[in-house]
Amino acid sequence: MQVDWERFLSDKVAHRLEPSLIGEMMKLVKELGAISFTAGEPSADLYPLEELRASFDRAFSEPSLFAYYPHNGGLLELRRWIVDWMKKDGLAPSWLTTREVLLTNGSQEGIHLIAEAFIEEGDAIIVESPTYPEALLTFRRQGARFLSVPVDREGIVPEALEALLEKSGPVKFIYSIVNFQNPSGYTTTDERKAKILDLARRYDTILVEDDPYRYLRYEGRPQGSYFALDGDGGRVLYLGSFSKIILPGVRVGWLAVPPELAPKMTELRVSCEISLPAITQYAVWDFMKDRDLPSYLATMHDAYRTRRDALALALREECGPLGLEIDVPEGGFFLWGRIAWLDDVVSFARYAITEEKIGFIPGSIFFADKADGRGTVRFSFAKVSPDLAREGAKRLARAMKAYRSSMAGS
Amino acid sequence: MQVDWERFLSDKVAHRLEPSLIGEMMKLVKELGAISFTAGEPSADLYPLEELRASFDRAFSEPSLFAYYPHNGGLLELRRWIVDWMKKDGLAPSWLTTREVLLTNGSQEGIHLIAEAFIEEGDAIIVESPTYPEALLTFRRQGARFLSVPVDREGIVPEALEALLEKSGPVKFIYSIVNFQNPSGYTTTDERKAKILDLARRYDTILVEDDPYRYLRYEGRPQGSYFALDGDGGRVLYLGSFSKIILPGVRVGWLAVPPELAPKMTELRVSCEISLPAITQYAVWDFMKDRDLPSYLATMHDAYRTRRDALALALREECGPLGLEIDVPEGGFFLWGRIAWLDDVVSFARYAITEEKIGFIPGSIFFADKADGRGTVRFSFAKVSPDLAREGAKRLARAMKAYRSSMAGS
Numbered sequence: 001m002q003v004d005w006e007r008f009l010s011d012k013v014a015h016r017l018e019p020s021l022i023g024e025m026m027k028l029v030k031e032l033g034a035i036s037f038t039a040g041e042p043s044a045d046l047y048p049l050e051e052l053r054a055s056f057d058r059a060f061s062e063p064s065l066f067a068y069y070p071h072n073g074g075l076l077e078l079r080r081w082i083v084d085w086m087k088k089d090g091l092a093p094s095w096l097t098t099r100e101v102l103l104t105n106g107s108q109e110g111i112h113l114i115a116e117a118f119i120e121e122g123d124a125i126i127v128e129s130p131t132y133p134e135a136l137l138t139f140r141r142q143g144a145r146f147l148s149v150p151v152d153r154e155g156i157v158p159e160a161l162e163a164l165l166e167k168s169g170p171v172k173f174i175y176s177i178v179n180f181q182n183p184s185g186y187t188t189t190d191e192r193k194a195k196i197l198d199l200a201r202r203y204d205t206i207l208v209e210d211d212p213y214r215y216l217r218y219e220g221r222p223q224g225s226y227f228a229l230d231g232d233g234g235r236v237l238y239l240g241s242f243s244k245i246i247l248p249g250v251r252v253g254w255l256a257v258p259p260e261l262a263p264k265m266t267e268l269r270v271s272c273e274i275s276l277p278a279i280t281q282y283a284v285w286d287f288m289k290d291r292d293l294p295s296y297l298a299t300m301h302d303a304y305r306t307r308r309d310a311l312a313l314a315l316r317e318e319c320g321p322l323g324l325e326i327d328v329p330e331g332g333f334f335l336w337g338r339i340a341w342l343d344d345v346v347s348f349a350r351y352a353i354t355e356e357k358i359g360f361i362p363g364s365i366f367f368a369d370k371a372d373g374r375g376t377v378r379f380s381f382a383k384v385s386p387d388l389a390r391e392g393a394k395r396l397a398r399a400m401k402a403y404r405s406s407m408a409g410s
Numbered sequence: 411m412q413v414d415w416e417r418f419l420s421d422k423v424a425h426r427l428e429p430s431l432i433g434e435m436m437k438l439v440k441e442l443g444a445i446s447f448t449a450g451e452p453s454a455d456l457y458p459l460e461e462l463r464a465s466f467d468r469a470f471s472e473p474s475l476f477a478y479y480p481h482n483g484g485l486l487e488l489r490r491w492i493v494d495w496m497k498k499d500g501l502a503p504s505w506l507t508t509r510e511v512l513l514t515n516g517s518q519e520g521i522h523l524i525a526e527a528f529i530e531e532g533d534a535i536i537v538e539s540p541t542y543p544e545a546l547l548t549f550r551r552q553g554a555r556f557l558s559v560p561v562d563r564e565g566i567v568p569e570a571l572e573a574l575l576e577k578s579g580p581v582k583f584i585y586s587i588v589n590f591q592n593p594s595g596y597t598t599t600d601e602r603k604a605k606i607l608d609l610a611r612r613y614d615t616i617l618v619e620d621d622p623y624r625y626l627r628y629e630g631r632p633q634g635s636y637f638a639l640d641g642d643g644g645r646v647l648y649l650g651s652f653s654k655i656i657l658p659g660v661r662v663g664w665l666a667v668p669p670e671l672a673p674k675m676t677e678l679r680v681s682c683e684i685s686l687p688a689i690t691q692y693a694v695w696d697f698m699k700d701r702d703l704p705s706y707l708a709t710m711h712d713a714y715r716t717r718r719d720a721l722a723l724a725l726r727e728e729c730g731p732l733g734l735e736i737d738v739p740e741g742g743f744f745l746w747g748r749i750a751w752l753d754d755v756v757s758f759a760r761y762a763i764t765e766e767k768i769g770f771i772p773g774s775i776f777f778a779d780k781a782d783g784r785g786t787v788r789f790s791f792a793k794v795s796p797d798l799a800r801e802g803a804k805r806l807a808r809a810m811k812a813y814r815s816s817m818a819g820s
Binding site: 002003005007008009010011012013014017018019020023026027030039041044047049050052053056057060063064065066067068069070072104105106108109112116117118119120134137138141142170172173204206232233234235247248249250251258260261263264267268270271272273274275276277278279280 | 412413414415417418419420421422423424427428429430433436437440449451452454457459460462463466467470473474475476477478479480482514515516518519522526527528529530544547548551552580582583614616642643644645657658659660661668670671673674677678680681682683684685686687688689690
């Protein structure tokens with residue numbers, strides 16, 4: 001090596017990034033031909049491919065989409081549709097216009113833009129414990145100092161948040177996944193939202209509301225959003241996504257921000273990539289605009305509800321007696337589990353996939369402080385048929401037995 | 411306003427970004443229905459829309475493209491095609507594999523990734539004088555300190571570069587647009603490249619080679635790349651783009667890096683957006699893979715050569731007598747001009763578009779130190795028919811006359 005890259009690389013890239021363990025597990029699943037409870041992504045058999053193909057084809061009647069798109073925030077028609085949709089669903093304050101909506105390359109890009117816009121090295125931010133690891137990755141890259149707040153079945157625990165805010169000093173923002181949280185599956189209730197928003201106001205901090213799973217609710221009452229609840233407060237940034245309800249490969253999500261932030265976020269976008277492909281945004285708009293969403297979503301919900309119930313039943317029957325406890329959410333993709341006797345979940349996950357060809361995600365990666373994830377595991381049911389659920393649960397049970405024996409013997 | 415955003419925003423977003431003046435000029439062109447010599451983008455009448463439509467349609471035979479694409483660097487088939495193509499054209503060192511090629515959302519995203527990977531606040535980088543303003547924007551956002559090196563018709567002036575490196579202390583990288591540079595139209599000769607690469611080695615710095623216009627050569631001998639010339643040196647990062655030879659709206663470019671950097675750049679990509687749409691990358695691959703490129707490009711070259719010559723002639727005849735001098739490049743999109751008696755080119759550009767409805771880009775925005783751009787102007791001929799060229803040149807001449815009179819009178 002003739003170049004000493006350490007001398008050239010920024011601190012963030014040299015020292016604060018790391019490979020994704022979810023990526024590693026998914027690669028192992030593929031290489032080993034394992035049964036997979038790993039991927040938090042929609043099931044390919046539910047992709048509306050033929051309708052999306054027609055929507056892409058219609059984009060070709062609009063040659064202007066193929067130039068540099070003049071609005072750096074993204075396709076106006078889709079932003080308009082999002083504004084209307086969010087208002088109709090009671091998710092947006094009345095002031096929201098297209099100006100405050102920036103289309104993103106999936107929610108992750110929204111997280112990236114927020115990280116760039118807010119975090120200076122050493123800044124404190126509050127994350128849920130557990131939370132989405134690629135958000136931790138991006139916030140850590142920017143130099144964030146994490147303060148973890150526990151979540152329970154109703155969301156962030158307000159008393160814990162208050163205690164944290166009281167002793168922490170200034171906090172740049174609170175990052176919360178509000179519906180069917182990744183990985184816990186928990187949903188923040190509106191009652192909790194009111195308390196948490198009140199705390200955000202009293203301690204003068206910002207709320208980043210990440211909401212990719214909202215429309216994957218299989219039962220129960222939909223909850224509102226911080227973004228609408230805040231009204232004219234202008235203290236909430238909202239992240240939405242089409243990845244889960246259309247398909248991930250279109251890479252279209254959005255970020256809605258308070259009016260004061262809109263010009264800065266657009267300038268930041270220009271510096272990152274000028275603009276995103278308007279073609280894919282057009283296809284999403286064309287696909288969504290006249291659709292009967294309740295009936296479209298109902299088909300999806302039926303499939304995922306069946307898979308959720310089958311995997312929950314199989315895991316309880318096969319692995320419950322061995323000490324696995326699981327939480328079953330009202331929507332989303334994830335069952336969240338605990339194995340009380342298990343310390344090192346990463347070792348166990350590697351063992352289970354190698355020895356029994358069953359893949360799942362060790363829970364420790366979802367915690368800013370990995371030690372907090374002791375004994376936790378995440379199972380995704382989105383792509384798992386009832387037959388595979390049973391076979392996978394049996395494999396997991398074998399892995400648990402053998403691993404426990406090896407622990408006892410060591 | 412209830413939130414004091416100054417307290418929350420990062421320094422880069424609060425203070426280092428600014429609206430794009432090119433964006434402002436293009437918006438004015440549209441609002442005023444002006445003749446435009448502004449946009450550095452391909453002409454829509456040359457978009458291969460029907461072929462691209464078929465390529466997009468074929469993507470729908472590959473459902474795996476619509477999931478989260480497993481390679482964060484982008485579609486393997488396209489990266490393989492790029493590696494082969496670059497080697498066949500003598501642009502890549504023999505060690506290059508798909509591992510070192512990251513597909514990007516246009517070249518701007520490559521610039522963004524490089525800025526994130528290398529620049530810490532206060533770091534010195536060397537930019538050409540003049541250079542691409544959105545690169546300046548992104549590098550400035552990251553806190554770069556600019557050192558400007560002059561370019562002439564053969565590229566960066568080696569003696570000036572050496573003097574700069576000698577007195578500057580460590581420099582993170584040299585950013586150079588090597589073919590038909592934006593805005594000057596100048597191309598770095600291979601003789602110059604050898605001298606500049608030698609200086610980069612002696613002073614231990616990196617070369618960032620931005621090459622979006624390479625395949626828009628209308629005459630003359632193609633030049634090689636720093637990337638190939640460096641061989642096993644591993645000191646060059648190469649940025650390529652399909653925006654100019656297919657169309658900008660697909661938003662597909664690439665970044666090729668030395669082997670040691672590849673894993674870090676992929677991790678950085680994950681933190682920014684997980685992955686880009688594999689669909690658009692597939693369409694680009696499908697479009698390019700069996701194409702007879704020389705004959706495909708020849709049609710494009712003929713059209714642009716005609717437009718270049720028509721605009722150059724019209725400007726010389728109409729505006730030459732008023733003091734406009736222009737450089738005519740062997741390719742690309744731009745004529746670079748100087749008006750010796752003109753100080754404030756931004757004021758003049760606003761005057762010309764408002765009063766005479768003729769749009770062009772004031773040259774000062776292409777300089778890290780705007781004062782260096784005194785009297786310079788950029789004209790793009792890519793979208794200008796010969797008729798419009800003549801009418802636009804007449805309007806510019808009227809604007810020059812009237813503006814000069816008003817200067818004399820003030």
